[in-house]
Amino acid sequence: MNNKLTHLTQILDEAFSKKPDHPALIGLGTSMHYDELYNHSICLSNYLSSQVNKGVVGIMMPNILAQPVSLFGAWYADRTVTLINP
Secondary structure (H helix, E strand, C coil), X not given: CCCCXXXXXXXXXXXHHHCCCCEEEEECXXXXXXXXXXXXXXXXXXXXXXXXXXXXXXXXXXXXXXXXXXXXHHHHCCCEEEXXXX
16 A cells, blocks of 8 residues: 555544644634644535535635635535635
């Protein structure tokens, strides 16, 4: 098996499996652990896979903890992401 990481989602998969209760993100006085980041991202991915056709997903939001959740969710759904500055 090749251990070379080829996608950013693999980094989250690995962090989630090894240290799910460790902080993944910290911002605006709150934090999100790897298990929360992973689970929220998978939920969004499932929604995108069932509701949105393949293609580009635009994300427009400030730099809050929901932004990386949205990024990973779109990537897990195999979508291309365009960040739009609000």
